[in-house]
Amino acid sequence: MTELYAEKIEDALKSYIADHPGTLTREQAISTILETWFASHGYLPSQQEGMRPEDLDASNDD
Incomplete structure (x- = not known):
């Protein structure tokens, strides 16, 4: 890595x-930066929480 590039980073x-x-x-x-980048580019699952598919039923519908 060049010195100029390292300085910018x-x-x-x-x-x-x-x-x-x-x-x-x-x-x-x-x-944090790497995790965010990897998640936003599809390399890691997103951090969104939700219900597992097996826990869904008609009572969960809004």
């Missing part, structure tokens, strides 16, 4: 951490 990471006060460490920020 590091600056973006610092901005992300500043915008997300619950992120305590650099490693947590990187993990």
Whole structure:
């Protein structure tokens, strides 16, 4: 990785951490960013919670 590229990534990471006060460490920020990206691109299941198909019946319809 070139120094210029690394600097841009590091600056973006610092901005992300500043915008997300619950992120305590650099490693947590990187993990969150990667998990979000992987989920949004179909590599990980989304974090949406829902009912399991076997738990659905007519009483669940809205």
